[in-house]
Amino acid sequence: xxxxxxxxxxxxxxxxxxxxxxxxxxxxxxxxxxxxxxxxxxxxxxxxxxxxxxxxxxxxxxxxxxxxxxxxxxxxxxxxxxxxxxxxxxxxxxxxxxxxxxxxxxxxxxxxxxxxxxxxxxxxxxxxxxxxxxxxxxxxxxxxxxxxxxxxxxxxxxxxxxxxxxxxxxxxxxxxxxxxxxxxxxxxxxxxxxxxxxxxxxxxxxxxxxxxxxxxxxxxxxxxxxxxxxxxxxxxxxxxxxxxxxxxxxxxxxxxxxxxxxxxxxxxxxxxxxxxxxxxxxxxxxxxxxxxxxxxxxxxxxxxx
Numbered sequence: 601x602x603x604x605x606x607x608x609x610x611x612x613x614x615x616x617x618x619x620x621x622x623x624x625x626x627x628x629x630x631x632x633x634x635x636x637x638x639x640x641x642x643x644x645x646x647x648x649x650x651x652x653x654x655x656x657x658x659x660x661x662x663x664x665x666x667x668x669x670x671x672x673x674x675x676x677x678x679x680x681x682x683x684x685x686x687x688x689x690x691x692x693x694x695x696x697x698x699x700x701x702x703x704x705x706x707x708x709x710x711x712x713x714x715x716x717x718x719x720x721x722x723x724x725x726x727x728x729x730x731x732x733x734x735x736x737x738x739x740x741x742x743x744x745x746x747x748x749x750x751x752x753x754x755x756x757x758x759x760x761x762x763x764x765x766x767x768x769x770x771x772x773x774x775x776x777x778x779x780x781x782x783x784x785x786x787x788x789x790x791x792x793x794x795x796x797x798x799x800x801x802x803x804x805x806x807x808x809x810x811x812x813x814x815x816x817x818x819x820x821x822x823x824x825x826x827x828x829x830x831x832x833x834x835x836x837x838x839x840x841x842x843x844x845x846x847x848x849x850x851x852x853x854x855x856x857x858x859x860x861x862x863x864x865x866x867x868x869x870x871x872x873x874x875x876x877x878x879x880x881x882x883x884x885x886x887x888x889x890x891x892x893x894x895x896x897x898x899x900x901x902x903x904x905x
Contacts, residue, residue, distance in 0.1 A: 613722075613779050617642060617692040619709065621649035621681070623846045623885060624726060625698030627754045630656050633677035634670075634755070635783040640680040642688040649681050655885065663756040686716045693718075694779065696748060698726040701852035703734070710738035717741075722772055724748040728800055728849070729856045731793040732765035742767035748776055749797050750785070752844055760785035761797040803841075804853070808869075810838035811854070815868045821890040822897060826904060840898065843889035847873055847882045 614637070618629040621643040630653060633639040643649040657671045664670070682688045689695060695717065699709050706727070717723065725735055725747045736742050746764040751757040760780035764773055773789060780787040790797060796804050810824050819827075825837020842850050851873045858866035876882070876889070883889035891897050 613693040613775070613782075614638065615640070615691050615693045617689050617695045619643075619688075619695060619697045619713065620699035621652055622698060622700070623652065623849070624750060624752060624754070625696075626652035626656060627752070628696055628698060628726065628750055629653070629678060630660070630674055631754045632783050634674035637677060637783070639678050640682070640688045640692070641678065642682060642685055644683050646681050646683055652885070653678070653681075659753065660755060663753055685713060689713060689716050689718075689721070691718065692721050694722045694724070696724050696726055701727065701729045701849060701856065703730065703856075706730070706735055707738045710735065714740040722746075722775060724776065726750055729795070729853050731795055732763060732768070733793060736765045736767070743769045744772050746772060746776060747797075748780070749799075751799060755784070758785045759788055759799065761788045761790060761799065763790035763793060763797065765793075807838050807842065807850075808854075808857075808866075811842075811850075811869045811872075812865050814839075815865065815872050822903070825890075825898065830904060837898070839890040840896075843883040843891055843893075845883070846885055847877055847889055851877055 616632045616637045617640045618625050618632070619642045621629065621641050625641075625643075626649065629639050629641050641649050653675065657668075660666055660671060661668070680688065695713065697706065697709060699705050706725070710723075714723070721741075721744070723739060723741060723745050725732070726749055727735065727747060728749065732745065732747050736745050739745050742765055746762060746768050749761040751759055762773060762776050762780065777787040777789060788798060794801055796802075810821075810828070813819055813824055814821055821839035825839050828834055828837050851870055854866045854869045854873070857863070858870060880886055881888040884893050887893050897903055
């Protein structure tokens with residue numbers, strides 16, 4: 601399983617653990633399983649992980665023109681879903697952390713998981729908000745720690761952004777590049793840390809600008825999306841993107857931005873999002889966010905008139 605020679609470095613990853621089966625964590629686990637890896641999932645709530653994996657089926661089949669058999673074959677390689685951390689990571693070659701975008705939650709996870717990991721294990725984060733230097737201090741293996749960031753609908757938007765910390769072993773980066781290719785990703789290695797990597801460094805300012813227009817009462821989300829899509833020929837508006845990402849993640853990101861910058865607009869946006877989240881309107885996954893699903897308002901031809 602997964603052997604690739606990269607300039608004399610022979611990489612072998614067999615057992616993959618994804619920690620945190622949220623919207624993207626569940627997709628990462630599914631994609632690795634789809635590509636033949638034996639995958640274990642650690643999640644505090646097993647039933648939530650199972651529901652998210654089940655919810656992947658229709659979107660995956662639509663995006664990839666895949667069959668029920670393709671989905672089932674991938675699911676056969678997800679060999680365990682557990683909230684028993686020690687059992688889940690006991691034989692891990694690679695752990696991909698995808699827990700909530702909170703420094704406290706990530707710190708707690710790393711401090712608990714690191715003593716349980718095999719010495720060989722590579723530890724990565726899929727964090728959208730933090731950079732490696734902000735998290736590596738919570739680990740016991742700076743040489744084997746890096747970030748590996750994926751995009752939503754991972755099987756279709758197949759970029760893996762990879763960046764290490766100042767102590768990451770270059771061979772670990774090579775290993776992660778090889779692994780990314782094995783799971784049908786295009787690896788993009790950053791030369792230095794950057795909040796948002798490349799993709800989100802470009803995307804987040806757009807999303808923030810759209811949410812600021814909403815929070816400041818300039819226009820409603822549907823109007824903002826309509827304007828952006830018609831004027832730029834974009835297939836998605838910024839609030840459609842937020843619904844796909846999930847508003848819990850959006851809330852965590854803007855809350856972190858407020859803590860880091862002190863800019864009141866981020867608190868204003870967070871305060872607008874909080875009642876939606878409390879009502880369970882967290883995006884596509886819940887059936888309602890800025891739009892109602894599955895028959896979203898933007899599917900109506902009159903939306904663009």
